[in-house]
Amino acid sequence: MNLQKLNEKFSFKNKTGYLQIKEGKGGISVIEIKNNQAAAKLSFQGAHLLSWIPQGEQEVIWLSDDARFEPGKSVRGGIPICWPWFGAHKTSADYPAHGFARTTGWQLVNARQLAEDETEITFSLNTENLSKNIQKMWPYSTLLEYVVTIGKTLKLALTTTNNSHKKITVSEALHTYFKVDNVAQSKVHGLDGISYLDKPDDFKRKQQQGLIEISEEVDRVYLNTEEDIVIENKNREISIKKQGSRSTVVWNPWKEVADKMGDLGEAGYLQMLCVESANAAENTIRLNPGESHALNVEMSVVTRSMDK
Numbered sequence: 001m002n003l004q005k006l007n008e009k010f011s012f013k014n015k016t017g018y019l020q021i022k023e024g025k026g027g028i029s030v031i032e033i034k035n036n037q038a039a040a041k042l043s044f045q046g047a048h049l050l051s052w053i054p055q056g057e058q059e060v061i062w063l064s065d066d067a068r069f070e071p072g073k074s075v076r077g078g079i080p081i082c083w084p085w086f087g088a089h090k091t092s093a094d095y096p097a098h099g100f101a102r103t104t105g106w107q108l109v110n111a112r113q114l115a116e117d118e119t120e121i122t123f124s125l126n127t128e129n130l131s132k133n134i135q136k137m138w139p140y141s142t143l144l145e146y147v148v149t150i151g152k153t154l155k156l157a158l159t160t161t162n163n164s165h166k167k168i169t170v171s172e173a174l175h176t177y178f179k180v181d182n183v184a185q186s187k188v189h190g191l192d193g194i195s196y197l198d199k200p201d202d203f204k205r206k207q208q209q210g211l212i213e214i215s216e217e218v219d220r221v222y223l224n225t226e227e228d229i230v231i232e233n234k235n236r237e238i239s240i241k242k243q244g245s246r247s248t249v250v251w252n253p254w255k256e257v258a259d260k261m262g263d264l265g266e267a268g269y270l271q272m273l274c275v276e277s278a279n280a281a282e283n284t285i286r287l288n289p290g291e292s293h294a295l296n297v298e299m300s301v302v303t304r305s306m307d308k
């Protein structure tokens with residue numbers, strides 16, 4: 001559907017806010033949303049949330065200054081949807097890391113204002129409608145629905161429905177890049193005592209001792225945990241609550257890896273911290289024909305005045 005038709009169908013503007021659809025960088029359509037509680041931006045490619053600014057707060061989501069917006073290319077920052085596999089594909093090294101959902105065009109199904117003045121966006125991705133190349137990688141008819149509710153909190157609901165006649169296994173992550181003043185002064189609460197796979201140390205299984213602090217590359221898949229997470233950074237706390245997610249991934253590339261990646265911008269790695277609500281490794285999801293699974297996340301932010 002072209003921009004004009006999309007706006008005829010979904011855009012609105014009233015005293016409490018607006019929703020409009022514009023052509024973004026790389027010719028990729030972007031939804032811009034504003035209501036009394038927050039502002040947000042989402043890309044049609046990957047149903048990729050690019051920005052969320054609650055009223056009275058600073059931007060919560062980090063987006064690289066050097067992010068590349070090209071059809072089929074993943075964007076460095078925001079909330080990429082890793083699906084139907086997390087990380088490298090188990091058997092085919094030439095398949096895209098983190099699956100194909102984040103680099104594919106999604107359908108906008110609905111956009112509406114809710115009673116509490118939040119804005120609810122619904123995207124869907126039906127693998128039956130995707131390219132032959134993707135269907136070769138994923139030959140199972142699967143429907144993905146993603147409902148994003150933008151307000152004082154940010155609610156994300158990613159639901160996978162197996163419409164095929166075979167059992168499917170899915171690993172997934174809402175790969176959120178949070179914006180922090182200085183990652184070296186951040187503390188991640190909620191994972192003390194939890195086992196994790198330590199990617200930089202050959203995925204060795206270890207146990208978290210206390211808070212997570214970042215002073216080098218950190219790339220860990222915490223397992224069998226539904227714990228709430230709090231990212232503490234200077235005078236701001238970002239809270240992440242989840243349901244239907246048994247893994248939490250914590251990642252910061254630090255300087256050497258960031259420089260090699262080439263799209264994190266000048267010292268961008270110091271302003272970002274990924275805390276990802278996921279189902280990965282031994283927490284992979286198995287769905288029989290007709291079954292569904294929902295991964296739900298709700299984020300909120302509190303900024304304390306510095307003079308306390």
Ligand code: TA6
Pocket residue numbers: 074087097098175199219249251274276
């Ligand atoms: O979630 C952490 C991670 O798996 C890291 O290992 C790193 O690869 C990161 O995702 C970014 O992956 P991408 O494919 O977006 O460059």
